[in-house]
Amino acid sequence: MTERTNAHFNKIFNGLKLLVLTLDENQKISYANPFFLHLINSSFASIQGKNWSDVFVHEQNTAIKDILEKTSHEKHSAQYIDELKTQDGNILLVKWNITALENENSIYQGILCIGEDITQHMNNEASLQRQLSELAILHGITLSATTSQTMDDLVADATRLLTSVFSLNNYGIYLANGTNSLIMHDSYQGLTDKKNRDKIIPSTEGILGYVFQSGELYYSEDVQKDKKYYSFDPRTKSELAVPIRLHQATIGVINAESEEINAFTEEDKRLLTTFADTLSIAIEKINLFESTQQQAKEISLLYETAIATSSVLDSEKLFSTIYEKVKKILPLDTFVIVKTVKPNNEYVVVSAIENNKRLIEWEGIPFQIEPDSPFGWVIQKQKPLLIQDLTAEKVFSTPIHEEQPARSWLGIPLIVHEKAIGVMAVQSYKPGIFSKNDLHLVESLGSQIAITMENTRLLEQTQRQLERLSALHDIDLVINSSLDLRVTLNILLDQVVEKLNVDAAAVLLLNQQTQLLNFAAGRGFRTRTIESYKLRLGEGISGQATMERHLVQALDLFESDEGMAYLPLLQEEGFLSFYSVPLIAKGQVKGVLDIFNRKLITPDQDWIFFLETLAGQAAIAIDNTTLLENLQRSNIELSLAYDTTLEGWTRALDLRDQETEGHTQRVVEMTVRLAQLMGIADKDLIHIRRGALLHDIGKMGIPDSILLKPGPLTEEEWLIMRKHPVFAYNLLSPIAHLRQALDIPYCHHEWWNGSGYPRQLKGEEIPLSARIFSVVDVWDALTSDRPYRKAWNAKKTLDYIEEQKDIQFDPQVVELFLKLIKNELFKKL
Template sequence: MYDSRSAQGSDSFLDIFKKHNSVMLLIEPATGSILDANPAAERFYGYSLAQLRGMNIGAINQLPLDQILREIQSAVKQQKHYFIFPHKLASGEVRIVETRSCPIVMNGREVLYSIIQDVTLSRQAEEALRASEAQFRALLSSIHDVVLVIDRNGVYREIAPTSPDQLFKPSSELLGKSMREIFPPAQAEELIAAVEKVVDTKYPAHIEYDFLLNGETAWFQATISPLGENRTLWVARNVTEYKQLEASLRELEEKYHSLFDNMMDGIYRSTHDGRFVDVNPAMVRMFGYSSREEMLHIDIKRELYFAPEERGSHILDTGQQEIEVYRMRRKDGSEIWVEDHGSYVHDDQGNILYHEGMLRDVTERVRAEAAIRESEKFLKESQMIAGLGSYVLDVSQDVWISSDVLNRIFGIDETYDRSVEGWLNLIHPEHRADMVRYFIEDVMRAGNRFDREYKIIRQSDGATRWVHGMGELELDEQGQAVRMKGSIQDVTERRQMEDALRQRLLELEALYNVSTSLRTAQSVTDVLRILLDQALNAIGTDAGGVLLYDPSRHELRGNLSRGWFVQIHNNSVQADKGIAGRVFATGQPYVSPDFSQDPLLQPDNRQKLPHGWGGACLPIRAGTEIVGVLFVSVELPLEITPEQMKLLVSLAEIAGATLDRTRLFDETARRAAEFQSLFETSKAISAQTELHTLLLLIVETAMKLLNAASSGMYIYLPESNEMELIVDTAPFMEVGTRLKMGEGLAGRVAMTRSPIRIDDYSTWEGRSPHYDGVPFRAVVEVPMLYGGELIGVLAVYEVGDSERKYTEGDERLLSLFASQAAGAVRSARLREEATQRYQNLQTLRAIDKAIASNLDLRITLNILLTHAMDQLNVDAADVLLLHPYDQTLQYLAGRGFHTNLIEGASVHLNDAYAVRAVMERKPVQVSDASQIIENPPFAHLWEKEKFAFYVCVPLIVKGEVKGVMEVYRRTHRVAAGELFAFLETLAGQAAITIDNAQMFDNLQRANMEMAIAYEATIEGWSRALDMRENEAEGHAQKLADLTMTLARMVGVRDSELQHIRRGALLHDIGRMGISDRILLKKSKLTKKETEEVQRHPTLAYQMLQPIQYLRLAIDIPYCHHEKWDGTGYPRKLKGEEIPLAARIFAVVDVWDALTSPRPYREAWTKKKALAYIEEQSGKHFDPHVVRAFLRLMNDLQ
């Protein structure tokens, strides 16, 4: 701190204070207020001198008061003449400053004179230095190297306490000593020379040296760095272990290279992309290259493999050595097979560095093994193809061995007894004795070659097989048999083919006879007669018969009979009973040893059959359908052999094929007749366009087509998922009857979309209660489908005592006709729907026109309800409007009611069906008076109006329920689905009508409220301007009224007068941007102040132009100071460039200003003011407006 000085009256002090570049402040000691500051302080702090003179030093000094006091006490104690404080600049930045202060006397009072210096950078540098020093010391304490400071003479100057155990002597004994005292002379001179070089060149050096440490040689690597002042930093690391490891590695490398170069097998190391890193001489020789260098430059994958699929490593990356044998290519293109003992080598991250291993040339071994395998494979394949098993029989030891093929032929495995006895057990008993005799006499005694076919029993499955055995004896020197080698082949298939060929010749003769006879067959009876006669002739018997299936009775009835079958010709059997029923049901032939004793024979038929007759029963097929059975009988002890059975099956098949062709011919003729009928009916129904007439025609045609007693049609109603009887030819059928999906026969046909045929409806368990007591008998009903869409169900039926049963053909014919009828019905319905939709569209168009042309809600709704009654074919309709505040539905409009009960309707939202429609947001339907008993008001309306049907639809628009629309009918008959669809459309129109009307009312109300609010705001602004400039209350309003009067005289349209009024009220709105000091100044304005005041029209434009509502009123506030001669402001407009509204108001504004008193003058008389205005015509004012104004003033006087 400085001593107190007197600065009073000192011009030199003030001169220094203002001009000095150091920051200087004069501070009130008691309060800390800054009394003055020099320009340097202004530049440093960023505040103006005026701002600094009004501040307190506490606003700049960032230390709390108590800390400032402690800083001052510390400075006194340490006898410092300065303080260190953080000062905050105007920009918000905090700088560290050094403050030197002393008290001085100025103008008779003592103030504190402070000189302030920015020391931020030096303080930051000091902090960084301290941090760096701390980091360096932490680094020294963490490293394990020897750190020394040695001068150029080799003297130890400093020793860091990093690794004391690595020093030659303790640091206390080394400091101050020279290397010449520590190391041997030659080594010391070498080390000192290295230090001198670093000092001279200023470049670091790296050296390696050794000395005895703890009795053992220790090696160090050192980095010597220049420090300056002829000193160096010496950082040395103990590398003794590395040196020892290096020596061991050199020794191992020498051994490896010796082994590498002298190995007989190839050794390699290669990269993962297919390049050799190293190969030994054996590897080079193996692949025929001239040198190691040549081989290191080849592409392994491209040059050492034959095909692309062989490229790449054969060794899997398993982490251990793998052995693989594969082929490669030598330099000359020849093949070489190698055995690879290799593995992958990885880095620390697991990435593959290279592949290394040993290759052994195994080409000869591979080829030898391949030749052996090929020979064995050829032998086995030859025996396999020929089915030839081989054996060797050791005669002396009584044992034999066999090949795999022979084992399969015999059906034995390795556990089988391979002795002579075991061989004999394989031979079929029928041939065993003959084969023993043949082997002893013809082979062993006579010495002949073994060559014989015989039967064996295959041990694996007990099957009898034919084999052909061949063998040769081997004799010893004495001529005795030692062993026999031979082969055995399974010839079962060949023997079977020979037997089959003989049997086939017999069959072909019989089949030829049958085929020849069947060519002349003209009918089913002819075919069956030929079949029976030829079958009996082929077997050599005269007893047999044919039974045909009667589907109507599910019975097999006699058709043709021969021999004793004539006696039972008229008998019939159930199609699932007895021998015939068994064959018919299963489709499999049946052989009976004796028909009269057969367990399948029914007891009541047993006495009718003669004893001692057996035979076979076979199915007769026409295509895939079994139409009957064929019996062929032989008298015992004869029996039908398997070969004869095959022949009978073939005869039945040939006859069946002919029978099928015959039936197809009959079926084709019948189908042709049906198609002719369908064609005729198709033409008839296609000509009909009226739906009801078409429906009658369809059922009448169906009845005639099947020659049925009656016919009817159900139509599918998708909206209720029901079937409705729409038309029927029977008088007792109630048209309009509805069946649920799956109910009754029609409901089930509709649900399954498949035809159903019933022989007796009265006993059918699925019949509907609707038809209890109706005398239905046989019925067939089929779905009417068009493009997968269900149209309805067509039914034909028998009634009363009729025993007729509809056939599959009847069902098929009716289905075809139903398909045609479905298309016709759909087309007719589409025509009616199109007509109805056109009428609906016309109605909607008329309603749209009414909505667009009329805003009266009741009139529009009455028009809508009138159209709704006409298009929906209802008797009455109304609209109830939802009042959300009292939660009620109130009557709004209605048509067609006989009473006025509906007009008083007020439905609370906890009652009635209309409320359900509102709550559930879907239509509600009532068609039964019993449903409304619990709602007395609605029941009373229902009774008085004699209603029978009611639908209520919610009126929803934009997700909001506006009310409900109700329609009523006084009869039950109505197409609910069609009514609902169009009713909901009309309800949408009604909802839109209500919403539009409500929206229009709300919009009108909002616009009116907004306009009132705008006008009130404008008048409020006007009054505020009057009050600000001390004008009398209503001043702006008076100007506006006079301006409006003058505008009318000038000829301004009424539609523009409101904008003129608003402009007049806000003519001086721009003055809000002028300060009160200038605006309310009583004395004359300066030139600068006058220019400021003349800015108010521009300010007015800037304020009003963004407001869309006031944009048309902007002419007066912006242009009322423009003059006719172009000398006005702000834009110096001239003549008619000035908007008319501004020209009108300019006259009124000047008139008002002249005739009103001002602080600086008295008010002018009206005469003087009018004279002035007239004088300014053509200069300041529009002459036309002036003339109109003079007339107005004259009229007002």
């Protein structure tokens, strides 16, 4: 550029509030107007010939370099905004219009850059945009107050609205938890550490505590120098906290933290204060809405619970129904109901549910009622209790030990007739999860649940008593009808396991000679170890119960020295609780009834009474069976004595009557075999056997002169001989034990056609046993030698017997007899 050209530019741009630069063909500064030089506090000589980047040091230099290159080659115009630092240190925003310079022949001469200070315009635009943002978030929180259904929804919306205004490392809202602490809302942004997110801030600590107590805004430009700062995030350099106040009370705090020192402006303070005031109004609306909903919930919950529980008849279903109702209104993780056991000053878990899963391992566990436990406090005070963070409380111990400790806890007493029968409690693994409204809501259920539980308990008690009476009746029937002790004990043990709700039971009987308790029967065992047990009197709990003659219990076998007698069994089976009851009948110990359970049990008096009653039944069953066995033994011995006597009579008869020697034993054996083939019951065979033994007992009344006569008998002698069946009848009929054996001695000489003696019976008038015996008797007589003739051979005898069917013998008996004899003869070949 020439001096003439520069002078020309000075005339044009002098006095204008514009920044003008020209660049030559090599993009070196060739002109700068006085206004530009004044702003940068520099002379033209100091910048003449320099590049753009030598004057404007900025991260956008690459962009302007590209624009200048493009302008010089393509000869087009462009706009560009850059920052310019003035001599007083201010930063101006300059909008540059960049155009190629050409001579009259359109030859490229350089670049003209004309800049306009747009700083104020941009500031005005930013201010307007901020105002619009403020109005937007205030309108947003007002709108949220009308659309949010819960406080959580409202606070979450408020936190999202803050995101549109601030760019911070962590920010959000803390809500008051009573008067003692602040709880970080779940929508809080920036703190991802669960330990921090679950933190409850004491209302007297840190900047938040100060704001909560004073009700005033607090700004810390540099938290590292501020003693009030309660460190959460090491990145934080400055913090702004604004109270949320409602009706002269602080109900929460809006907290904003930045990674920059002195990051917040007066406008930020004003905006957050206005935001907090608007949020407090919205919170009041939500509180009114939730209060109305709370009342509706209480009425609905009471009605639904009453309807749902009115038809429930057992405790397990009752507790499940209550859980389903409560979890609809509370964000719980764990639900627990305990009942008190007054005599032992304990409470027992009767229902425990976690995330819809029943915790069976908790049920039945007894706990001492201690005032430093939440359950103990509620039971003793008979008042509801709300704990926002158990880990922060110094008064209470953890209610029930779990892998993941409870943080929030809410419990109500269950009171019937002014006495606490138990506690219903809900737990959460998050702190501050339950509110006072939740407490009131659950408390409204307390009396209803308590009454329903008591009614269910009374109904179950009545049902249990009826079942136990029925069980005792069944056992009585078995005792009276069964002759097998093992069967009786097995049925009794089935009732013990079922009605006492235990895992296993066994009966050990006392051997009076060895003084050992021996296994007799068992139910519910997974192994057969119990079957080998033999305990001495006084050894272990069972031996102790036998010696002391009263019930002995061990609620925890592994803590009891007495449990050592059963140690292998305990280790294999996993038993924890044990009861042993002596079995005593008529003042004598018969054995022990042992009860085993794989969980700790806390029985009431009814349970123990029923156990002792069952033990009494077992003792009676053992005593009755022992008496019956002794009686049966006596009967067998007596029966053997009878049979021995009868056999003695037959041997005496054999000795007297040489003709019948050995005859009796042969016909007895064959008659019994033929009777079996004829289908006669086993129980009647004994009478047939005795009848066969005594078939000729009537000959005891025949004189020797006739009985032992070597030659044929006269007619008068035959008349006397034919009386021997009547003699047998007269001899045996007075003996009750032999009355059922009379048929053969009395009727074995009757003929099928009615021509026999002594009563000329015909056909089936003749007893079957006599019909059977008569065939066998003739067979043995004809095939045996007699003084007056030689024995017949088998064929001749069988032919004779077959000829006599329908005359002397029953044809059906003859047919079976012939098969029997032929089989016997075939076996001998």
